[in-house]
Amino acid sequence: MPTTLQDVAKKAGVSLMTVSRVINGKNNVAEETRQQILRVIDELGYVPHLQAQRLASGRTRTIVLHYPLSNPRLFSNVIEMNFITGIAQGAAEEEYYFSLMTGALSPSGLMKLCRSVHADGLILMKVAMQDWRVDLLREHEYPFVMIGRTKNNQGLAFIDLDFENAIREAYAHLVGLGHRHIGFLTFSQEWRSEGIGPAVRSMQGFKNVVKRFKLPPLFRECDLNVKRASSAAKSLLTEHPQITAIVTMHNTLAVGAILALQEMGRKVPDDCSIVGLPASDESELIIPPLTGIEWSMQDIGYRAAKMLIRELNGESPEPEQILIPPKLTVRASTAPAPR
DSSP states (O other): OOOOHHHHHHHHTSOHHHHHHHHTTOSOSOHHHHHHHHHHHHHHTOOOOHHHHHHHHTOOOEEEEEOOOSOGGGGGSHHHHHHHHHHHHHHHHTTOEEEEEOSOOOHHHHHHHHHSSSOSEEEEOSOBSSOHHHHHHHHTTOOEEEESOOSOOTTOOEEEEOHHHHHHHHHHHHHHTTOOOEEEEESOHHHHHTTBHHHHHHHHHHHHHHHHTTOOOEEEEOOSOHHHHHHHHHHHHHHOTTOOEEEESSHHHHHHHHHHHHHTTOOTTTTOEEEEEEEOGGGGGSSSOOEEEEOOHHHHHHHHHHHHHHHHTTOOSSOOEEEEOOOEEOOTTOOOOOO
């Protein structure tokens, strides 16, 4: 039989309430009594019931990631899974539980979550430039951080990728190799219409680089689906056969572009170079290995979890804001423009 709270109280000669106060870290217990109870706990090998502790403290020691998905199959992609594993690791190191929500939330549903005992704080993904979740959580002073950012981030904690500068780095690399007709394969028009941050910022970054390098604006928007990406790339290449390089905003889009080129009898990188954003360690598994802007999605998830827990513990006097700069890694998918 496992040791109970009653066993500890009886052995120490104190009340159940006194033992409970010691276990939950309360200060209103004499030091001598506290030490006696701790000795008995150690002697009997008592393990406190974690759920009871959580209820007593008013803290769940649980954080929730809300990543609303229109297509649950997105989680078959390694990039998305890396965010999840990073958050889980960061939470576990702080002895926090971690839950994932992928369904759409209504304002009433979000408030029900905040007012319940299910979580101490939230991590938001797929953040829009004007995000009602952010407005509601800020209004009710509920702890949260974002993987992403809104248009106005004053007083908000976030970690995000610097999409605009990353696109500039990708284009600068290709222009430096002599490419002048560069296609751009990016997130869906639906995402951009909804104001989803990566889609909006990627398109703005694209507009900036074609102006900066005086390039023709050659692009397609599509869903994160290999077949649709392949179709979009094929359409772009058919309409503009002079394209010698393509920049993609997701590994899924990069794979689709490579498939389209293969079906059209064009080789990568001899006939057309490919640069991927963001590129992760898995980019080395793509054939040919993908040149790209390196970002560790697992590290981003990990840092977001730590950021939220610091906020919950009162260790962050000001909201933390981290914008990760681009770092280009050259692999086998880019080469000088063909003559």
